[in-house]
Amino acid sequence: MSGGVGPIGTDIGLSKEDLQQEHPNSDIGTQNPYSYRRFLTFRQLNALTIIIVFAASGMVSPEDFGFTFFSILYVFFMSKFAFPTLNKMPDPLFFGEKNRFLSLYVWIGAIIGLFIPIAYIFEGILEGDKEGIKAAAPHVFLLSSQVFMEGVTFSQRFSLPIRVFVPIFYNAKRTFTIVAWLRSEIGKVDEEFGSWRRLHIGRGLAVANLVFWSFNLFGFLLPVYLPRALKRYYGYKVKD
Template sequence: MSGGIGPTTKDIAVPSEGSGGDTIAIPEHHPHHRFLSLRQLNTLAVSIVLAASGMVAAGDIIIVFSSLPYIIFLSRYAFPPLHPSQSVEPPIFGAGNRLIAVYVAIGALLGLLLPIAYIFEGIMEGDKEGIKAAVPHVFLLASQVFMEGVTFSHHFSLPIRAFVPISFNALRMFTLIDWVMVELNKEAIAGGEQWSALRLLVGKGLAVANFVFWAFNLFGFLLPVYLPRALKRHYGDKEK
């Protein structure tokens, strides 16, 4: 997940086999490889199912659907690839970076796997409030992973690959704030005592942990570290 959860910059994506890429997920995609990886198809399926559940705001769905034509527009007129007919530009952080690999794995676990498990367990306990609060974050993160995979191609430059996790991460901060507020106030909701003490504790911990992790990812890594390096390399190579 480079920036989010997919193969792009530095967010949060499960590292692909043999990759240690750019951030949280930077699979070794090559121009002649299949367009969609199994991970991308899985995250696309998650996004579709959650969008169809009725628990995702129409505005978030519109943003996701409009993101692809927008990044194509940016790639053509603002940040065109330097070598569109050649191989994918190498990631900012070289393959084999163990710290990045661990960071990406934590992001994938904390941002996708645990929230999905929390949603399924909430269906069993009838925790509609907790499910509705967690779904938008998971939807946007799954969509981010998919879009990061799309941009990890020779058709897109490094600034475009940085734009996806940064924009999606920024958007998810609002959904994470909503999730945290719902979990912290859940006991005050009428009938809140019907939920187990363990679920109340897990819900608060998961929501707060995601907010802290993704806030750091955006303001401590993507903006001050990854984006400047991506732009520096892009314009440095352009001047050669």
């Protein structure tokens, strides 16, 4: 499970049957599935497309660009000096490959955090709601960057704590952008914002994202995901 909408035990890539065909002499069932993942998954390519489109349109501030660039450098720094990959890593799928609840949780995050906000931004372009676009764009850009970075770290080249660090790092940053988004929506009383329907949708969407991602950070990532990952990394027995 990722803290965003990234990998959850399995990702779009080669299936176990495909792996067995490509590596007939390998015992795929006992090996770490992350060692055979493609470099860029379909989810990562979608996230990268959103990043490029938002960057080219000028909707992203230099501060958000700088944060994303810094996150790349810091992830590799942490991976090298703080949480290097161990020789014998346990299977990182400790939430289960077929956990339907977590799969549903990820899809809800994708709908609330990406799909609807992207539609909201494109409708704002048609209605001329520059303030709404300016406020919602940072969240979508950072969440897309998070999805891309989660895909990068979801391999044997990175340790389990690094995979946990990425969603926590980005989720904490996006909490501030969502609060700024909500303030902008609440302040759109005497401004040009398009229609009243769009005004209420924008406010509801900002509130929904604030609630969901606050719970994700303070109710799942920090109290559940992070402790379990650190226990696995340092060799403690964790009851699945």
